[in-house]
Amino acid sequence: MFSKEILDKANEMKKVWEEEVKEVYEKKLKFGSPQYTSESGIPVKYVYTPEDLKDSEVEMPGAFPYTRGNRALGYQFMPWMIQILHGYGTGEETRERTKYLVKEGMKGYGDQSAVLFAVDTPTHCGFDPDNPNSRGMIGLGGVNISTMDDIDVLLKDYDLAKTRVADNIRFSCLPFLAMYIAYAEGRGYSPGGLNGQSQNGLGNRCITTNLPSPTPDAQYKLEIELIKYSCQNIKRWNHTNLCGYVLGEMNATPAQELGIVLSKAVDLVEGGIKAGLKPDEFVSRFSSQVHLGMDFFEEVAKLRAWRRMWAKIMKERFGCKDPKSLQYRIHVHTAGSSLTSQQPLNNIARATLQVLACVLGGVQSMHTNSYDEAIGLPSEEAVRTAIRINQIVLHETGIPHVTDPLGGSYYLESLTNEVEKEAEKVRSEIESKGGYFECIKNNWLRQMLEKQSIKWRQEVDSGDRTVVGLNKFEIDEEEEVPSFTIYQPEVEAEVIRRIEKWRANRNNAKVKDSLEKVKDAMAGYDTVEKAGILMPTLIEAARNKCTLGEMMEAIVEVSGGRIYST
Amino acid sequence: MSKDEKKEKMKALMARFSLDGHDRGLLSVMSSFKDAGIEVVYTYFSDPKELAKVAEEEDADIVGITSSMGQHFYLASTLVEAFDERRLDAPLIMGGVIPTRDIPQLMDMGIRRVFGPGSAPSEAIDFVLGTRPK
Numbered sequence A: 001m002f003s004k005e006i007l008d009k010a011n012e013m014k015k016v017w018e019e020e021v022k023e024v025y026e027k028k029l030k031f032g033s034p035q036y037t038s039e040s041g042i043p044v045k046y047v048y049t050p051e052d053l054k055d056s057e058v059e060m061p062g063a064f065p066y067t068r069g070n071r072a073l074g075y076q077f078m079p080w081m082i083q084i085l086h087g088y089g090t091g092e093e094t095r096e097r098t099k100y101l102v103k104e105g106m107k108g109y110g111d112q113s114a115v116l117f118a119v120d121t122p123t124h125c126g127f128d129p130d131n132p133n134s135r136g137m138i139g140l141g142g143v144n145i146s147t148m149d150d151i152d153v154l155l156k157d158y159d160l161a162k163t164r165v166a167d168n169i170r171f172s173c174l175p176f177l178a179m180y181i182a183y184a185e186g187r188g189y190s191p192g193g194l195n196g197q198s199q200n201g202l203g204n205r206c207i208t209t210n211l212p213s214p215t216p217d218a219q220y221k222l223e224i225e226l227i228k229y230s231c232q233n234i235k236r237w238n239h240t241n242l243c244g245y246v247l248g249e250m251n252a253t254p255a256q257e258l259g260i261v262l263s264k265a266v267d268l269v270e271g272g273i274k275a276g277l278k279p280d281e282f283v284s285r286f287s288s289q290v291h292l293g294m295d296f297f298e299e300v301a302k303l304r305a306w307r308r309m310w311a312k313i314m315k316e317r318f319g320c321k322d323p324k325s326l327q328y329r330i331h332v333h334t335a336g337s338s339l340t341s342q343q344p345l346n347n348i349a350r351a352t353l354q355v356l357a358c359v360l361g362g363v364q365s366m367h368t369n370s371y372d373e374a375i376g377l378p379s380e381e382a383v384r385t386a387i388r389i390n391q392i393v394l395h396e397t398g399i400p401h402v403t404d405p406l407g408g409s410y411y412l413e414s415l416t417n418e419v420e421k422e423a424e425k426v427r428s429e430i431e432s433k434g435g436y437f438e439c440i441k442n443n444w445l446r447q448m449l450e451k452q453s454i455k456w457r458q459e460v461d462s463g464d465r466t467v468v469g470l471n472k473f474e475i476d477e478e479e480e481v482p483s484f485t486i487y488q489p490e491v492e493a494e495v496i497r498r499i500e501k502w503r504a505n506r507n508n509a510k511v512k513d514s515l516e517k518v519k520d521a522m523a524g525y526d527t528v529e530k531a532g533i534l535m536p537t538l539i540e541a542a543r544n545k546c547t548l549g550e551m552m553e554a555i556v557e558v559s560g561g562r563i564y565s566t
Numbered sequence B: 001m002s003k004d005e006k007k008e009k010m011k012a013l014m015a016r017f018s019l020d021g022h023d024r025g026l027l028s029v030m031s032s033f034k035d036a037g038i039e040v041v042y043t044y045f046s047d048p049k050e051l052a053k054v055a056e057e058e059d060a061d062i063v064g065i066t067s068s069m070g071q072h073f074y075l076a077s078t079l080v081e082a083f084d085e086r087r088l089d090a091p092l093i094m095g096g097v098i099p100t101r102d103i104p105q106l107m108d109m110g111i112r113r114v115f116g117p118g119s120a121p122s123e124a125i126d127f128v129l130g131t132r133p134k
Helices: A004-028 A091-104 A121-125 A148-155 A173-186 A202-209 A216-233 A245-249 A254-274 A279-285 A296-317 A346-361 A380-395 A410-432 A436-441 A444-462 A488-504 A508-524 A535-543 A548-559 B024-035 B048-058 B072-085 B100-109 B121-130
Strands: A113-117 A163-167 A286-292 A329-334 A365-367 B011-017 B039-045 B062-067 B092-096 B113-115
Touching: A091 A113, A091 A148, A091 A380, A113 A148, A121 A548, A148 A173, A148 A488, A163 A173, A173 A216, A173 A535, A173 A548, A202 A216, A202 A245, A202 A436, A202 A444, A216 A254, A216 A279, A216 A436, A216 A535, A216 A548, A245 A254, A245 A286, A254 A279, A254 A286, A254 A296, A254 A410, A254 A436, A254 A444, A279 A286, A286 A296, A286 A346, A296 A329, A296 A346, A296 A410, A329 A346, A346 A380, A436 A444, A444 B024, A444 B121, A488 B072, A508 A535, A508 A548, A535 A548, B011 B024, B011 B048, B024 B039, B024 B062, B024 B092, B024 B121, B039 B048, B048 B072, B062 B072, B072 B092, B072 B100, B092 B121, B100 B113, B113 B121
Parallel strands: A113 A163, A286 A329, A329 A365, B011 B039, B011 B062, B062 B092, B092 B113
Antiparallel strands: none
16 A cells, blocks of 8 residues: 555654653553453554555445445435334334434435334244233334234335335244235335335344244245345345344454354355355345444444455355445444443443444444433433434534545554454354354354353453443442333233234135145245245235234244244 | 252252343353352243243242343233242242333332342342352
């Protein structure tokens, strides 16, 4: 990146600096020179110079490998999307919250609406509300969705052609997509006109939270099925969120998060090829929900390294030629695990730094946590403040006026290279062990994350890691922040009443027949090469008013699984 | 093994409700329990009656439940009932994301101690060791 003259001059100046540190700080002032490391274990120096970038290439935004951004112009042309994941209680309550968020500034690109809703765990796992497994959990952590009526409650006010619909549904995301398509058809929209996102992240959820799920082999097949169906039928659908967030919440380091996600991407791209797709047909519709923690510069470096590594892998390994396949799109969710329930207003400062890191890292979209989320559901005031953080950075600071403003920083560029190296180590280790899905099956990834979680707690307990308000700068009397809760038994009773009514108003012979067809398709789907045979049966089942739980039950009855491991 | 020998080590049954996947806190607590010489059995359950059965079979000295999605009242009421049915006297303790203002009601319902966000594992260890039969 630098000429020999500049490097020589910089090295001369660095020698003077080193001399001063040694003579004045270490000898005279007895400074102990602690060795700092980043979260990923990368040693951090006290100062960086051109020497650290002597092997680096000059890069530009909008040019391969897109380290500095996907497009020539960044936020000057298009600000990031302010998206807030939300959902609780009944569909009506969630819809009201959506309206409030939109009023305060939540939006998609251009004039698009964005509806990003969280569902409860019975919906994630595909248990209908009247299933005994759902007891006590309906409406918690998200809204319950089991029928097309439930979707209608959330979306009836929206023009679906102009609405980005993103749910965070995990294991049952195929039945949900089938229901959404059937619902949209009923309102006169064809699948090709829809736009949104599926999580399609069955594996991640099972390594991080051990919820009842299909077996890893079935997870892999279901993910490939959704990819094949959507890229052939719903061109604008983002079929897969390669989610790093849940890994970060288990204390994966930034480099581990990136390495694990890329190992999964490689497995899925290979699967898509086996299913008869060309990489350029489906690679551009991958994106990631990334975790953003407190190690400020390393997080910025991670976002830059993420784009660079993606572009290189997809170009060099999979031969992608379409620039869209190489330009990786990132949605960030600020780290829930960085929030403290102690002195909760401090969380606004944490979220602000995280939003800043995202903007300096050039992300496309962001969910910002509310300061009260370590206590309960966010209040309107707290979630409005989370939106305001984005608006302050966007409109008051001038930060978005320059693309990749830290580009060329000796430190950040060097750290970007180092994060890339560390992440590649993780990725290739997983590959050498048989790949991502194999490392789910043999529990290697789960064990790695469990170790990380326990390590974090030990560091907090020993004081090696400072968390302000938790193990340092505590106060005697915590201020009470009112937590916002719902009355769950009432929600549960209402949701069960609705599904009973739904079941009473349909042709149950048709339901039974379409579920048999789903089972037959799943039984015939023995290898990923046959991908494409399941989704049509699910869509037909959804048209015949099968519920989310019934469709998921049909899949799992054939695939096996549910409780994966202890 | 005689009953006395068996009781040299406290045995904690630690449980997660199967539809609440948040087990990061529980993993740390279990690791600290083991370091403190407490025997740990980890399980999950979807029916509170199942957990009472496991607690009886394991002859657990204490039963720890994690709840981070707001189901703590549901769990408290159904678990206390299931444990009473089997006449189990192992104290039930709870941790996770539980609002401070809900703690008195949980204790009224029969939960012996609640460790909310920010509790140190040492607090739970002291409590568990303190329940050792004299």
